[in-house]
Amino acid sequence: MKGPCAVKITAACIQFPVQFAMADANRAVMADLVGSAPQADLLVLPELAVSGYDFPDLATAQSLAESFEEGPTRRLVTALAAERNATLIVGYAEQAPEGLYNSCMLVMPDGAAVNYRKLHLFNREQRWFLPGDKPAPVVDTPAGRIGLLVCFDWFFPEAARSLALRGAQILAQPANLVLPWCQRAMFARSVENRVFTLTANRIGTDTAAGRELCFTGQSQIVSPHGETLAAAPSDAPATITATLDLALADDKTVAGENHLFENRRPEFYPGL
Numbered sequence: 242m243k244g245p246c247a248v249k250i251t252a253a254c255i256q257f258p259v260q261f262a263m264a265d266a267n268r269a270v271m272a273d274l275v276g277s278a279p280q281a282d283l284l285v286l287p288e289l290a291v292s293g294y295d296f297p298d299l300a301t302a303q304s305l306a307e308s309f310e311e312g313p314t315r316r317l318v319t320a321l322a323a324e325r326n327a328t329l330i331v332g333y334a335e336q337a338p339e340g341l342y343n344s345c346m347l348v349m350p351d352g353a354a355v356n357y358r359k360l361h362l363f364n365r366e367q368r369w370f371l372p373g374d375k376p377a378p379v380v381d382t383p384a385g386r387i388g389l390l391v392c393f394d395w396f397f398p399e400a401a402r403s404l405a406l407r408g409a410q411i412l413a414q415p416a417n418l419v420l421p422w423c424q425r426a427m428f429a430r431s432v433e434n435r436v437f438t439l440t441a442n443r444i445g446t447d448t449a450a451g452r453e454l455c456f457t458g459q460s461q462i463v464s465p466h467g468e469t470l471a472a473a474p475s476d477a478p479a480t481i482t483a484t485l486d487l488a489l490a491d492d493k494t495v496a497g498e499n500h501l502f503e504n505r506r507p508e509f510y511p512g513l
């Protein structure tokens with residue numbers, strides 16, 4: 242096994258059509274896809290990959306939520322991380338004592354796990370989920386230093402910047418994207434922070450809320466220099482992989498005489 246902050250790692254994003262409210266079936270699909278993925282140090286799966294996204298009401302969301310500490314998804318992801326000797330990141334609906342969160346769990350091969358509760362809830366999510374109550378974490382893993390975002394967090398560049406300033410080499414983003422801009426915007430998040438970005442989006446349509454909500458796929462892996470290293474289609478399941486040279490993310494110099502972080506002028510950014 243590689244030690245913390247290995248220089249080159251292999252990363253994968255897994256894209257599939259989550260079936261609304263079919264938690265057991267979705268967990269089985271996840272297990273198959275992770276089990277058959279090419280060997281990778283890091284595998285990222287979509288947001289709300291177990292429950293589906295577009296809940297008709299709070300009761301349905303509650304019925305599909307589970308605890309971080311001892312839920313069936315945590316058990317499965319822990320087993321898969323050990324089996325594949327990989328760090329896994331999966332989005333799920335979290336049941337906490339005070340309510341529900343739209344969360345993702347990061348689980349390492351030895352079973353160590355970190356939870357992130359989405360800070361920026363999108364549209365109707367605000368009806369069922371509480372907004373995250375802690376900063377997004379940067380986690381030292383055998384696959385590098387990983388900062389966590391969930392989907393709509395991309396719309397708030399401060400979130401990505403905060404992760405990069407705290408040393409993240411990779412921003413991993415489980416997603417259920419419906420707006421058309423994120424994939425292009427993650428180019429900017431990568432370049433302006435000099436980090437790898439991994440967007441694992443879902444495909445398919447949710448209809449349980451009495452409307453058709455279509456998810457845009459196009460999962461992607463973007464380098465700190467803005468190169469698209471791997472990209473998935475908009476309408477088919479896919480597992481995309483790329484080799485990430487993490488040293489690229491550690492080098493914050495630009496054009497020889499600039500430095501991405503040292504050249505910041507936060508005293509002249511009123512309002513931030």
Ligand code: ACM
Pocket residue numbers: 288362363391392393394416417418419420
């Ligand atoms: C989103 O944040 N799932 C659009």
